[in-house]
Amino acid sequence: MENKLTKIRRTFAAQLTEKYKLKLIIPNNDASDSIFEGFINEMFNQLHKKRTKQDVELLKESNRNSPLFIQRKQLQKDIEDFQILNKRQDAHAVQQIIERVERRAMLNRKYDNREVKSISQLNTQCQSTIIPTVKMFTLSCSYRTLCSELIERFDWPSELFASEYDRCFCKTCYPLTMPNVYQSNIENKYPIIIPRNWMKFGLKIDEVQAKIHQIWDKWATSYHGTLPNAALSMIKHRQICLPGDKLLDGTHLTIRPGHIQDQKAFFTSPTVRYAAQNHYATPLEFTSQRDKYVYTAKIVLRCRQMPDSFTIQGETLNNSRINGADFCDIIPDEQIEWKTDKRGTVIFDGLCVRLTPVYNQTFHNTIYQSHANQTNVHN
Ligand SMILES: [Zn+2]
Structure with missing residues (x-):
């Protein structure tokens, strides 16, 4: 279970990086634990910054059904889900998150494979640190x-x-x-x-x-x-x-x-x-x-x-x-x-x-x- 949770946490962090288009390189699968922890910390920092930025923008927004409000709710939920995975206290909630992450990973598998490959090529140039980058991977057939x-x-x-x-x-x-x-x-x-x-x-x-x-x-x-x-x-x-x-x-x-x-x-x-x-x-x-x-x-x-x-x-x-x-x-x-x-x-x-x-x-x-x-x- 411990191994599985570690893997799910990494996969979830990669999914959120992609979903919110964070300026981060996702480590390849065999990267060390410390590289992954660095990546996850930076991912979490960027999510918080994004949330703060959205809160400022929302001060001007009165329509509670606006896309920005909906995005903000989604972001909040993802942050909370990640915290649940970190704390590992609520077994039922953790299980639900695992299923969601796996489901998404399954649909993305092809996508992820290609992603991991291109990232691992990049990572050979910057082995030990997670370097925020402006390069995004947009894949479109x-x-x-x-x-x-x-x-x-x-x-x-x-x-x-x-x-x-x-x-x-x-x-x-x-x-x-x-x-x-x-x-x-x-x-x-x-x-x-x-x-x-x-x-x-x-x-x-x-x-x-x-x-x-x-x-x-x-x-x-x-x-x-x-x-x-x-x-x-x-x-x-x-x-x-x-x-x-x-x-x-x-x-x-x-x-x-x-x-x-x-x-x-x-x-x-x-x-x-x-x-x-x-x-x-x-x-x-x-x-x-x-x-x-x-x-x-x-x-x-x-x-x-x-x-x-x-x-x-x-x-x-x-x-x-x-x-x-x-x-x-x-x-x-x-x-x-x-x-x-x-x-x-x-x-x-x-x-x-x-x-x-x-x-x-x-x-x-x-x-x-x-x-x-x-x-x-x-x-
Ligand atoms: Zn296609």
């Missing part, structure tokens, strides 16, 4: 860049996004050797199925809601395919909209053709492949200004759903199977669709984007090569 271009074109308010939770699941960023599914923690009975070949942009969620419902620990992960305008509308409403609702813009939401009439429900799926069918995630044409190619774009909201608040059922769209095969290796077709009419039980924590090149072009770029060969599963 070409697929992520393309997807970002699409999102920029939507021109949504930047306050909606939590870019620290952006994750690319292209074959480069999330290779085939990584798991297709994982269990978030023992308290969560629903598996998380990786949206292979999708880029997920993190969305901000309400901290109070997250805390009182223990959303990160207990709520299921699901996907809801839709159109950009409908996605933005739901994100702005901060909840799902059901047929019959009068929306912020005054319009009434109607049941989309192809669905059972009079059924006022919201549909999701544990697998993005089902959620992204054309009926739900209507394909859009997107021409990139960067590479001048034409892509088919799809939008899927990543949701968190309260456990046991939805009905699990088979697919309801006829003729929607892909080549007669199951949608997913993990979730049987009879359980592929989740249905709910309870508004407060779904929140959106990510906007997933998928770009597929339009095939009648000659492609020479890496996007085509990396993303065209898809398996029938998990994407």
